[in-house]
Amino acid sequence: MRFFYPLLAAAAVVEAHYTFSSVLVDGKATGDWTAVRKTKNWQNNGPVTDVTSDDIRCFELSPGTAASLTANVTAGSSVGFQANPDIYHPGPLAFYMAKAPAGKTAATFDGSGPVWFKIYEEQPTVGGQSLTWSSNGLKTPSVTLPKCLPNGDYLFRIEHIGLHVAQSTGGAQFYISCGQVTVTGGGSKSPTDLVAFPGAYKATDPGILININYPVPTSYTNPGPKVFTC
Template sequence: MHCNTLSLAAVALLASSVNAHGHVAKVIAGGQEYTGGIPHGAPSNAVGWAAGNQDNGFVEPASFGSPDIICHKSARPVSNAVTVAAGDVVTLKWDTWPESHHGPVTEYLAPVSGDFASINKGSLRWTKVAEKGYISGSNPGNWASDELIRDGFAWKFTVPRNLKAGNYVLRHEIIGLHSAGQQNGAQAYPQCINLKVTGSGSQALSGGGDFTKFYSASDPGILFNLYGQFSSYQIPGPAVQRI
C-alpha cells in the first residue's frame, strides 16, 4: 500500500507540474473579454485556436520544422475573432505560468484573406511585430516571462498604429529556457488568436515568412544555458518590423 501511495503521489506531482505550464485563457480588448484557446478543445465562443496540447505541453526544437510550431500541436483555427482598433492594446491573460520557465515573449502577425475558419495555417506568412527577452542579471536573470508573472499572468500587446484594417492571426509565444542548456531542451508555447483590426491605418505587412523556417534547434536563443553567467541574449526568429 505504501508503494502504491508513493506511486500515485508521484503521478499527481508530475501531472500538476505539466499542467502548470499554462495557456492563454482570456483575451481582453476594447473593454471586452473573450475566451482564449482551451487545450482540451476550444468552446464555441473561443477566439484562440484549438490545439492538441491537452497537457498544456510545449513544442520541442525537434519539431520546429513541423506545422506544430505555427500555432501549437495539431492547432486548428476557429471562426471567432477579437475586434480591436489599430493602436489599441490586446491583453493576453494566461491561466498560469511557472516561475522557473524564464524566457522571451514574442508577437507575430499574419494577414488572413477570407474567413478565419477556413485558414490553411501552412500558407500564413508571419511578421514579427514585438518582442521582449532578457532584461538583467544572470543565473537565471530577469526575463520578459517574469514581467508576465508579476502582472498577474497577463501580457499587453499594442496593435501597430499604422496597421491596415483587416483580418489577422496573432501568434503570441513564450519560450521556456529552463532546460535549454541541453539539446532539444527549449520549450516553445505558441498561442494563436484571431484579430479583426479596424481603423484607418494604411500599412500592410510585407516580407512575412513561413514559420516552420524561423527557428533552428541550434540557434543561440534556443540552445542557451540559463544557469551560467551572461549579459545578453539573442531572441530567436527574424527582426521586428516597425509599423
C-alpha cells in the same frame, strides 16, 4: 503513500506548464477557446519542442478547424491573451501576426507560407545571478497593435519560450496559441520581413539553444525576424 507521489509529480508538471486560451481586447477576455484555436496542449499544458514541426505555427489540436469567434480589435489598442495559470518559465515573450490573403478570413486562413511578421519581442534584464524576463509570472500578456497596421483579418500568435532546460537541442519549450482578429481603424503600412512557421527558427539558433543557468549569459538574441514598427 508511495502510490500518491506519481499523482503529485504529474500535477506539478501540468502546473509548471501553461496555455493561452483566450484573446484579450483592451483587457477583456473573449472566453476560453472561442477566439483562440484550441491547442494540442489544452488539457495537459505541454510545450512544442520541435521547431521544424507544423505545431510551431499554432499548435492546433485539429488543424484547419477555426475558432468559433473572430475578435474585433482596433489598431493602436491593447490586445493579448489570458495565460492559464500564468507564464511560469524564464524566457522571452513574442507576438506575431499574419494577414489573411484575398478570399480568406481569419477563420479560413491556415497561416502557411511566409506570411508572419513580429510585432513584439521581449529582452531580458542582464546582470546579477540570472537573466530575468518581465513576462515571468504574467497572467495577461498583451501588446499594443501598431497604429499603421492595415485593416483586415489576421491570425494573432503568441509565443513564449521556456529556456530553463534549453542547453541541449530540443530543450527549449514553446508555448503557443493563435487567435483570430479583425483589425479596424488602421493605416496603410504593409509589414515586411515576413517568415514562415515552420521555417523561421532553427534548433541551433542562439536564442533557442542556450544555457541561461551557468555561466549566466551577458546578452540574449531573440530568434526570428526584426519587429515590425510604424
